[in-house]
Amino acid sequence: MAKRVMLVRGGILGRNSGLGSAHHNLVELLNSGSVPGWNLDKISEYDLPTKASPFLRLWKRWYSHPRAVRKAIAKSISNGSCDLVHITDQEQAHLIPINCKLPVIVTVHDLFHLFPTKMNLGGQEIDIGEQNPPSYRRRDIRKLKRGLARADLLVCDSKATLNDCQKYFPNVKSICVPLGIDVSSYSPNNRTVEKESINDRCNLLIVGSNDPRKRMEFICKIIGSIEPSILNEIQIHHVGQGESNSGQPAIIDLALQNKINNWTGHGASVSESKLMQLRDISECLLFPSASEGFGYPPLEALASGLPVLCADLPSHNELMPDGYCLPAEDIESWKDSIIEIYHNWKNRDGNIRDFPEELVEHAKKFDNSVFSSRMADAYNSLG
Numbered sequence: 034m035a036k037r038v039m040l041v042r043g044g045i046l047g048r049n050s051g052l053g054s055a056h057h058n059l060v061e062l063l064n065s066g067s068v069p070g071w072n073l074d075k076i077s078e079y080d081l082p083t084k085a086s087p088f089l090r091l092w093k094r095w096y097s098h099p100r101a102v103r104k105a106i107a108k109s110i111s112n113g114s115c116d117l118v119h120i121t122d123q124e125q126a127h128l129i130p131i132n133c134k135l136p137v138i139v140t141v142h143d144l145f146h147l148f149p150t151k152m153n154l155g156g157q158e159i160d161i162g163e164q165n166p167p168s169y170r171r172r173d174i175r176k177l178k179r180g181l182a183r184a185d186l187l188v189c190d191s192k193a194t195l196n197d198c199q200k201y202f203p204n205v206k207s208i209c210v211p212l213g214i215d216v217s218s219y220s221p222n223n224r225t226v227e228k229e230s231i232n233d234r235c236n237l238l239i240v241g242s243n244d245p246r247k248r249m250e251f252i253c254k255i256i257g258s259i260e261p262s263i264l265n266e267i268q269i270h271h272v273g274q275g276e277s278n279s280g281q282p283a284i285i286d287l288a289l290q291n292k293i294n295n296w297t298g299h300g301a302s303v304s305e306s307k308l309m310q311l312r313d314i315s316e317c318l319l320f321p322s323a324s325e326g327f328g329y330p331p332l333e334a335l336a337s338g339l340p341v342l343c344a345d346l347p348s349h350n351e352l353m354p355d356g357y358c359l360p361a362e363d364i365e366s367w368k369d370s371i372i373e374i375y376h377n378w379k380n381r382d383g384n385i386r387d388f389p390e391e392l393v394e395h396a397k398k399f400d401n402s403v404f405s406s407r408m409a410d411a412y413n414s415l416g
Contacts, residue, residue: 038117041078055140129184139181147174178201186411192351238317239271264295272311316378323346335392
């Protein structure tokens with residue numbers, strides 16, 4: 034008979050965020066019986082109006098929902114319906130009850146929001162995480178740290194995060210279980226590939242918000258340094274929040290400052306079908322990020338047959354095949370690689386690019402089937 038796990042998180046998240054996507058994927062795998070020997074007991078989360086006041090948000094987060102989680106666990110114990118509690122991201126670790134009578138697992142995507150650092154790349158100091166959070170967030174972080182210290186097992190998305198967990202929570206067992214995706218749904222062998230280009234330019238895709246660690250200023254400077262005769266034939270498609278953030282100019286302003294006129298911002302709420310179309314008509318995904326908890330965009334690009342130029346930094350570099358990571362600070366390497374992509378496009382004379390099967394095969398190392406098996410092993414180690 035299958036054992037049962039209760040999934041816990043805070044406010045309901047959509048699929049268009051990394052945390053939300055990981056949570057929904059695990060829900061679907063448990064509901065479909067894809068995690069060997071385990072089914073879903075229930076989900077404890079809450080909905081919150083988009084215009085909820087800061088007071089209501091904190092009340093829900095610090096008082097109301099933790100109480101609801103304790104009651105849900107107590108009820109499941111009374112009914113004998115649950116064997117394990119799984120909190121699906123570290124930002125909800127405060128929900129672990131003190132002296133919980135069921136074993137508790139927490140998925141840890143990253144720790145740089147709890148232990149912020151700075152990184153120097155090419156003479157530029159980049160904030161990794163919020164350096165001076167307001168007082169309510171500092172209190173929140175203290176709650177999260179205490180919660181993580183109460184966990185029975187920390188399941189980390191990457192080796193880099195595993196190293197951080199072992200450093201900051203040495204008394205809590207931690208393991209690495211990379212996240213998964215349904216590779217078959219991305220593979221060009223299983224879907225209709227977009228063959229009609231939307232313009233007569235060399236299309237390049239960038240996915241990422243305007244957070245400083247995403248290094249949008251860096252990639253804009255590189256693209257803007259390309260000679261005008263080539264730059265005029267390049268079209269950039271940006272997916273992600275582009276407004277001014279953390280002292281950063283809006284991304285469109287960064288593009289214009291660097292004389293990149295062929296720039297289309299598609300925003301953060303792009304449908305999966307639209308994003309797939311952009312992957313198909315693009316020559317490459319540019320991913321210069323300084324730090325990621327996992328790195329869905331480059332993995333999804335590989336699964337769809339789209340080549341990637343990726344900064345050789347954790348933890349997205351753990352996902353890449355050989356030859357697809359570039360030195361994070363080497364401006365000339367990035368520039369030369371983009372120009373090479375342009376020339377490959379130019380030499381095809383309008384013909385559709387290849388969709389390399391080896392990229393899809395590499396992505397299968399992170400297929401949901403692999404993730405499900407590893408997650409079952411993690412559950413079985415406690416349940």
